[in-house]
Amino acid sequence: MSVLTQTRQDALNLFEKIGLPTGRDEDWKYTDASRLKDLLQPTPTDANIHIKDMGVTGLDAYRMVFINGLFAEAESNLPEGVSILSLAELEKNSTGEDAEGIAKLFTVDTKAPLMNGFNAWNAAKASDGAVIILADNAILTKPLYILHISNQSNVVRHSFMIGKHAEAQIIEHFISTDDSKALSNTCSFVALKAEARVEHTRIQQEGDKQSHVARVQVKQCKKSSYQFHGVELGASLSRTDLVVNLHGEGASCDLNGLFVLSGRQHADHHTRIDHKAPHCTSRELYRTVLDGRSHGVFNGKVIVHEGAIKTDSNMSNGNILLSKNAEIDTKPELEIYNDDVKCAHGATIGQLDDKQLFYLRSRGISAEAAQELLTFAFADEVLVAMSNQTVRSYVEKAAFAKLPHSDDLEEMLGS
Amino acid sequence: MLEVKDLHVSVDGKKILKGLNLTINAGEVHAIMGPNGAGKSTLSNVIAGRDGYEITSGSITYKGDDLLEMSPEERAWAGVFLAFQYPVEIPGVNNTYLLKAGVNAKRKHQGLEELDAFDFMQTVKEKAKLVELDPSFLSRSVNEGFSGGEKKRNEIFQMAVLDPALALLDETDSGLDIDALRIVAGGVNKLRGKDKAIVMITHYQRLLDYIEPDFVHVLADGVIQKTGDKSLAVELEKHGYDWVKENK
Known part of the structure; x- marks a missing residue:
């Protein structure tokens, strides 16, 4: 068995062992994952989707299109001289020296915060994804717009590796072509080397009956800067785990989230920031506007580890309920294991x-x-x-x- | 234009205005002075239509209509404007959008066509000059991050754009240094007209050196204690408010 096949088999074994999260998991108290069980299996077909004029129009950007979890090369437009690859293509050619490196893209870090069965399933079943390797000092001159179009369950897995002093703007957009019942399971891994800068946007705008489970895992080296914008507009149920590891001294992250929900929509973001090095900064601003019988969940946890002196962390979550049947469960959490820090966090639920x-x-x-x-x-x-x-x-x-x-x-x- | 008759107003059960009478005609400029807690801001807020004031008796008639029956926006459409003592910051709402919406809502109400974007911007730029408001403020959120003086200047700028018939200036002079006061007062003076009325609420005579009133009223203990011309303000400055109560 090749190292890649083995890695993916391990992920499947892990999934079978841990299964999907249940309401007994503190982190899944408000989001019912059991109803997604039957939707797990991806159906990577292109399903006659006509993608003309879909997504954000008039955007001056490089473009990668995924249809039901498969890279649609003909619809894409990639820069020259930058490694932006399809994970499925890489996998096909995974022989010799690269084998271990490619296998690593499928490794499940069982110790990572908020790791769950969906993530293991993603590693086992991902049909494709974007692999970006930005060399040191390279600057992506235009944003990379990754459009995901689906009407079937799909599993995609992206890896963005940003070199020293390199800069990239990445926009992930998720839309559906019809209101089929399906599940999108996505993971995006972002690694920033020293002084790298990334602006990462996720716009989830899938159909009414669609569900969406995502993991965004970020590791930041010295003085790197990561900005996230997460927008939840679509899907009946969506859950995002956003995990940021401030690993190198002087790194900073800025996480912004917006939910605008109506009807019976349910959206849940669990964020976790680990301040592991001195002089790191984290900013977090989440807002929800909830109408109808919609339900928002925000859990933001910041952990300032021992030795992470001069940490500067600020988290704020604001919520407006437009209907008396709408519900928000919010929990900002702060754990501090040293004295020399500046931290603030708070949540409001209010009227105008x-x-x-x-x-x-x-x-x-x-x-x-x-x-x-x-x-x-x-x-x-x-x-x-x-x-x-x-x-x-x-x-x-x-x-x-x-x-x-x-x-x-x-x-x-x-x- | 405005007729306030025997107005009694309470806030949280506490009587603030106790039978106030005031008549304001077109073309006039009135100053209402008085000590803290006399009910000056209550009067301007009640005229503008703010919630939280209980009108226990009396009436306010504006251009023949019952003002108290009108919503705040209806009052604005009819030409009532309040320059706030503490203008609120509204992050995310663009200063110019707000004005454009206000102007067009008023025009719509009057059965007029909406202003086109170009004409509107011309007006806005012209009026900004009037109060020497930096054009960069036009594209900023309403009052967000403005200094105290800038907020007051923005109020008068809004007044200039909305072109009200009755303008209430609630302590517009407070927080202004002498140069800013001169600019703001200059702006207000340019907005005077024979079909317009201005009511200034102030603690200090200083403002009246720049905007000359036709009438000065002293408001204390919830009623107008004394009415006179500009010289009353000078007397007040000299003798204090107790003098008024003793010399009714």
């Missing part, structure tokens, strides 16, 4: 600010439009940090479309 409402109305904005405007502004603030304006305005429009809005407000923001 009366003073702001009155101010807007006194300027002639109707009560209804003022409420909608403040709700939109609350959500939009999370997106301010997004550097790509085309992507930002796409997300704004999509979020806006999901929020209750009158003609007044549409006119107001439309022009």
